[in-house]
Amino acid sequence: MRMQIAHDSRTKLIDAALYVIRAKGFTAARVEDICEAAELTKGSFFHHFAGKEDLALAAAEHFSAYADQVFSTAPYQFLSDPLDRLLGYVEFRISILKGDLPEYTCLLGTMVQETYDTHPAIRKVCDRCIAAHAATLVRDIDAAIEKYGIAADWTAASLAYHTQAVIQGAFILAKAQQSSQVAAACLDHLRRYIQILFDPQPNSKRQEV
Amino acid sequence: MRMQIAHDSRTKLIDAALYVIRAKGFTAARVEDICEAAELTKGSFFHHFAGKEDLALAAAEHFSAYADQVFSTAPYQFLSDPLDRLLGYVEFRISILKGDLPEYTCLLGTMVQETYDTHPAIRKVCDRCIAAHAATLVRDIDAAIEKYGIAADWTAASLAYHTQAVIQGAFILAKAQQSSQVAAACLDHLRRYIQILFDPQPNSKRQEV
16 A cells, blocks of 8 residues: 555656656756645655656656557557558657647657756666657668668668657747647658658559569 | 947857857756856846846847858858759758757757746747748748749748758757767758659759749
């Protein structure tokens, strides 16, 4: 029973951090703000975490594990064609641009933007988690290159990172404009780019090799 | 003479803010850090600015005016073809990914990432300056659409914002990886996308209409 309570309060603090940090950034998010959002005391906070950086590292891991679960079980993963899965990823990304900005923007991009020089441990976990997410796309990109016989002068890894750049930049524009519409439009350009890369004549029926 | 000194110290504070905010973010950048980087006193700071937000607004305007000057006089602007100018913009962006991260990353993207909800005045100036920069590309995109007779199912404005999303996201990846290489690779994908959009068969000689 006590373990259960301990587990719940740790999770509540991480969930609160996910929201508060995405709402106001890592530095501006005070331990007090996170405790208030979690409806827990500072005593509880310091029982679970050595400090705000410690919580940020746990939040990054939690955010990534949650994203892994969401993307690995999303409907598009069950498509048989690797290009369909890749386009499905982008379309799924568009479909989840819902709710308030702190709900759909990225904890990792938000944190690394301001802490890359001052908090090396946070930068490292953000880098590792973004790279791991990009790597899940590399498999499908490589399979699509092979299936469609593409003579690419770019690597699968570079295209995977490009997708992440568009997504991260789209979030910044959404924050500036206070609207997810601009983000959706950017992701639609990304979808079109991927489609054209693998199928230079978009109106033709896709040719398998 | 006194005016000259006053002018210089204001400029020094703005230049220091450009570096310090891009190095550690808006919230973490203390007035003390900015004064230290400018080699000026807090007395001088508060002579020129009501506070850090006031300086941030001035820094955003200064950053944008400087960027305007750099891009409007860059060599690619003197190319006669609008598509060449658009591709020249992306290539120029790649060419200026030099030096330390605080030197080539974007003050506006860095600030709006963390302040969009807590500092509406900063969000607004970032939004306005990013929009104004994107608008300088809309002219060339529209001219290229007309010149090459493109039946686009996208707007010039959406492509202009997409270029900014790729650039902003590329900076985030560069911060995560501590290297401009990933940013250059993302911008190379953007260059390829624009090229293919206006010339569906990249190996053919571009056809003018």
